[in-house]
Amino acid sequence: MVVVAIPGPLQPYAGGRATVELRDSCATVGDALRALGEVFPGVRDRVLTEQGDVRHHLNVFVDEDNVRFVRGLATPVSDGSRVTILPAVSGG
Amino acid sequence: MTGRVAQNGVLLLVGTTKGAFMFRTSGSRSKWTMSGPYFRGEPVYAMAFDGRAGRQRVWAGTGNPFFGSSLRSSDDFGATWTDREEHAIKFPSTSGLALKQIWQIRVGPAGDPDVIYCGVEPSALFVSRDAGKTWTANAGLLGHEHRPKWTPGNGGMCLHTIIPASDGRIGVAMSTGGFYRSDDGGRSWRARNVGVRAEFLPDKYPEFGQCVHKVVQHPSRPERLFLQNHWGLYRSDDWGETWHDIANGVPSDFGFAMAIHPHDPDTAYIVPLESDRFRCVPDAKLRVYRTRDAGKSWKAMTRGLPQEGAYESVLRDGLDTDAADPAGVYFGTRSGKVFASRDEGASWEMVAEALPSVVCVKAAMVTAAPARRQAVRKAGAKRESRTGRVLRGAR
Numbered sequence: 410m411v412v413v414a415i416p417g418p419l420q421p422y423a424g425g426r427a428t429v430e431l432r433d434s435c436a437t438v439g440d441a442l443r444a445l446g447e448v449f450p451g452v453r454d455r456v457l458t459e460q461g462d463v464r465h466h467l468n469v470f471v472d473e474d475n476v477r478f479v480r481g482l483a484t485p486v487s488d489g490s491r492v493t494i495l496p497a498v499s500g501g
Numbered sequence: 502m503t504g505r506v507a508q509n510g511v512l513l514l515v516g517t518t519k520g521a522f523m524f525r526t527s528g529s530r531s532k533w534t535m536s537g538p539y540f541r542g543e544p545v546y547a548m549a550f551d552g553r554a555g556r557q558r559v560w561a562g563t564g565n566p567f568f569g570s571s572l573r574s575s576d577d578f579g580a581t582w583t584d585r586e587e588h589a590i591k592f593p594s595t596s597g598l599a600l601k602q603i604w605q606i607r608v609g610p611a612g613d614p615d616v617i618y619c620g621v622e623p624s625a626l627f628v629s630r631d632a633g634k635t636w637t638a639n640a641g642l643l644g645h646e647h648r649p650k651w652t653p654g655n656g657g658m659c660l661h662t663i664i665p666a667s668d669g670r671i672g673v674a675m676s677t678g679g680f681y682r683s684d685d686g687g688r689s690w691r692a693r694n695v696g697v698r699a700e701f702l703p704d705k706y707p708e709f710g711q712c713v714h715k716v717v718q719h720p721s722r723p724e725r726l727f728l729q730n731h732w733g734l735y736r737s738d739d740w741g742e743t744w745h746d747i748a749n750g751v752p753s754d755f756g757f758a759m760a761i762h763p764h765d766p767d768t769a770y771i772v773p774l775e776s777d778r779f780r781c782v783p784d785a786k787l788r789v790y791r792t793r794d795a796g797k798s799w800k801a802m803t804r805g806l807p808q809e810g811a812y813e814s815v816l817r818d819g820l821d822t823d824a825a826d827p828a829g830v831y832f833g834t835r836s837g838k839v840f841a842s843r844d845e846g847a848s849w850e851m852v853a854e855a856l857p858s859v860v861c862v863k864a865a866m867v868t869a870a871p872a873r874r875q876a877v878r879k880a881g882a883k884r885e886s887r888t889g890r891v892l893r894g895a896r
Contacts, residue, residue, distance in 0.1 A: 455569055
């Protein structure tokens with residue numbers, strides 16, 4: 410099972426949940442986000458662009474690792490992984 | 502401050518880099534009531550009012566820096582806003598494109614009361630034919646043979662101007678790319694930039710590639726267009742087939758903002774800026790220029806506007822007119838000031854002096870009776886409960 414931590418601003422699009430447990434098997438963080446998006450398309454649209462890329466000012470972590478510095482959406486996940494979605498430092 | 506504004510008279514929609522505001526005034530247009538900010542912290546570059554078919558609907562294109570751009574609407578003047586679960590404006594996956602920003606929302610002609618357009622970055626035209634429920638990218642522009650050669654200006658590669666007509670013609674302008682017109686309802690498009698200069702290209706008069714900043718059309722004379730270019734002021738009397746230089750007596754022909762008089766196709770308004778390198782009003786004087794003879798001459802309108810130390814600029818959607826008689830003229834500055842004229846530009850009053858940077862000002866007449874408004878509001882809220890959430894105040 411992979412657990413996805415939903416940031417506060419996106420929790421209304423995830424039925425108010427702070428975490429979502431994915432019971433389907435996922436090999437990569439991309440698989441996990443796609444599985445999440447099938448259940449909560451509002452979260453998907455706000456995390457991924459229509460081309461399936463992580464939005465520029467969002468960071469996705471597998472446990473402690475920012476996937477941008479690993480293998481992007483191909484970063485592997487395994488049973489017990491925690492995927493965390495967090496807004497980056499940005500704004501003006 | 503959020504919530505609703507008063508219900509009759511002129512409605513001024515003001516988009517800023519940190520949210521949206523509404524201003525309402527009665528028939529005298531002498532006292533304004535502000536509401537907002539809506540969408541706190543989110544840039545709102547596009548707003549529009551749809552008063553067709555009994556609606557009283559405000560549209561806003563919001564650009565959340567983290568979660569993408571959304572199209573939002575309110576049927577109760579900002580008390581509640583729709584918040585769709587899925588984003589309304591999305592490029593098809595086959596395009597390879599992803600939405601960056603909504604630059605323009607434009608309701609269609611009165612004869613097509615369910616048609617609405619959105620111009621976006623990267624340059625594309627989205628069309629809704631069901632009053633905003635569903636949206637489709639215009640295939641003719643998406644697959645246009647010129648697309649690989651359109652290049653981004655400072656604001657990005659955006660389609661920022663939409664001119665719908667009731668005879669099946671549509672005009673769009675983009676930076677860069679220039680002005681394009683369709684004569685078949687949007688199926689095919691042809692560049693129409695004859696006479697428009699491209700200062701930044703070796704060929705100064707190419708077929709396309711101009712950096713057009715804004716185009717306006719008069720509703721009673723659709724073939725009459727005015728164009729503010731990245732250097733250059735032009736008029737067309739043949740729906741864009743040919744353009745003629747009308748920079749007669751202006752301190753600079755560089756600028757962004759342009760608006761047309763609601764009743765007189767010979768009268769238009771601009772706010773010239775010094776240059777592309779110093780994008781402030783010339784001589785530190787905030788002046789709106791008005792022509793009443795279709796560009797043969799321009800006159801500075803200054804009464805009530807700061808005439809010294811004013812390093813202001815007005816962006817492409819920061820100037821608009823209402824439909825009253827005499828016409829109201831409105832503009833907002835990058836420094837967060839909003840000015841209003843209720844005498845066609847002859848004199849000005851400050852409506853707001855310290856908003857976030859203003860990027861969009863749109864004026865609309867609101868005249869529906871209260872009973873009708875309530876009915877529309879309830880219907881809108883019910884519809885959204887099936888497709889998304891309705892947020893009160895959108896704080």
